[in-house]
Amino acid sequence: MISIHPLCDIPEIRAGDDLAAVLRDSLAKAGLWPLQTGDVLVVTQKILSKAEGRMVALDSVEPGAQALELAATTRKDPRLVELVLRESSSVVRAVPHVLITRHRLGHVMANGGIDRSNIGPGDEDRALLLPLDPDGSARGLLAALAGPEAAGIGIVVSDSFGRPWRHGVVGVAIGAAGLPALVDRRGEEDRDGRRLEVTQIALADQIATAATLVTGEGAESVPAALLRGVALPEGDAGAGALVRPLEEDLFR
């Protein structure tokens, strides 16, 4: 049995806050401290980005020529589009109200992962970028919360993505530590001894999505969750392992 616990008692996070300490306090208040084998702590991108000071004042952004052109196409704020371009390696799709890029971290997503809801009161003129290195941040949190000898304990940094061909967002992992974000089962057999047709499992995405059942998106937003009782396979690979290079993409 796996349980998913919302971590509710988390104050508004500001740049420079010690996020590990905040999470430890919240886990303790919920009776979930210390972490134990089979625990995966899911931290939403938003509080990690805030702690890492990734908030940008839009007034400080000077849109370049490409941003101005894309802003006209997409009908978006040119300063926001400039930030998206700075965060991205290529533009996948730009039409009215839609700007999809490949983020420098490799993920294909809308608006460069830049967030403008629940970023704090009075933040009409600010934007929140993704963390610089979410896999590295996950490793840092794991070391701080589970110690150097942690085994069978994981951290996932989550975000919400839309998807081709399907309505609605689901959770995805943009950072992970202490677990194999991608589980490779090629060569294993099913219970009748046939070779498995499904061979790679996006474990960190599955965990991020499970957590969204308690973290939510709106006014009741909960910025972190603990999954307890997860049978973590051996291995340790960050969310970078989930990124499929554009030239390997099978759907286009």
Place this chain on the structure above:
Amino acid sequence: MISIHPLCDIPEIRAGDDLAAVLRDSLAKAGLWPLQTGDVLVVTQKILSKAEGRMVALDSVEPGAQALELAATTRKDPRLVELVLRESSSVVRAVPHVLITRHRLGHVMANGGIDRSNIGPGDEDRALLLPLDPDGSARGLLAALAGPEAAGIGIVVSDSFGRPWRHGVVGVAIGAAGLPALVDRRGEEDRDGRRLEVTQIALADQIATAATLVTGEGAESVPAALLRGVALPEGDAGAGALVRPLEEDLFR
């Protein structure tokens, strides 16, 4: 707190089996019967398809001209390709070892959702098609397991899909009842009073993915799971609501 319970004591399912009775027995053995408000029972496509007699002997399939051509391109069994074409409304991508189509249910997926692993001993020459009407089947299971006055109890029929741009499969919903498969939050505000940027949530996909953390894919395959403690929003829309029409697709 949400808990996810694997349902392990499920015998090999055969065409015509009373799946609702089998699931009720399994829930009772696990101490999870009767169902209660906040429960969502996730049933993998495989056992639903088996119960509905969707197994096809490949020897009975005569490949047509298009199947022969696509089989040569994809290097797949022409009889399997014929079945995929019969199950699909259009071909999205066909290259060596890859055949992605839009299924007649609307989902874009590999091999028409046809399954050849864990379909039973000695089944080298058989293939398992998706259920004919997974949303209808979900409604039938809900009525049988929760009664006509069920409130706050849901059924999700799950499958595993690959995705563009990301490695590894995750769970998706191909059928749902008793809950809104897609939650539309357009017009709601975040906790700072800003309009929510993320406005549609693929609830049934989130639930299907959470269940995959206990159902797995390999020899230890568990064919159903119960989520307990889910805050289900009001509404009842099947998994058809998750399908984005091709002409609305934003990523291509």
